[in-house]
Amino acid sequence: RKEVEQDPGPFNVPEGATVAFNCTYSNSASQSFFWYRQDCRKEPKLLMSVYSSGNEDGRFTAQLNRASQYISLLIRDSKLSDSATYLCVVSDSNDYKLSFGAGTTVTVRA
C-alpha cells in the first residue's frame, strides 16, 4: 500500500468552476502536510501547507482530517492557469523527507 493515495483524475472543469479532491495517508505519525503543484515537465512547487484547523490561501482551501487521515484541496473560481498536477505530500517531523502521492491532474477549460 502506498503511503499517500490520490485520485489521479483527471478533473476537467470549466473556468469559474469549483473543483475539490483529496488524498489519504497511511502513516498516523505524519506531522506535516502540504499541497504541491507541478506543471508538465517542471519541478514541484509548494502551493500551501495544510494545518489542522484548515486554511485558505486566496481561492485555495485545504483541510486536514487527522482521525480519518485524509487531506483535501478545494479550488474556487478556477482559472486556466490552475491547470496542473496537484501533489499531496506528508512528512514526519524527524527528517522532513517528503512522501508524495502520484498526483491529481486538473485541467481548466475556457
Place this chain on the structure above:
Amino acid sequence: DTGVSQNPRHKITKRGQNVTFRCDPISEHNRLYWYRQTLGQGPEFLTYFQNEAQLEKSRLLSDRFSAERPKGSFSTLEIQRTEQGDSAMYLCASQANTQYFGPGTRLTVL
C-alpha cells in the same frame, strides 16, 4: 538566481555507462534531499544530507547509486552501470523550513 540549480538538465546515456548529476542548493540551507520521479508518479525519496553528513538512504538507492555532499554545499549523485530502469527525473531539494526543488535532471538510458 538564488534558487536550487541542477546540472545537467538532460542526460542521455547508454546502458552500462556511469553518470553524475550535480545539485547546488540555496545558500545556507543545511538540508539537501534527492528524489526520483518516473512518469505518472510523484517524486520518491532517495537520500538526504544534513550539512555534509548523509543521514538516510532509501531502499530504492541500490549499490549502484552513491551521493556525496563533501563540503556541505553542493551535492553529487552518481549512478554506475546505468540500467534502463534508471530512466527518470532526478530532483534535488534544499530546505531551511520549506523544501524548494531544483528543475531536475532528466535521465534517459538507452
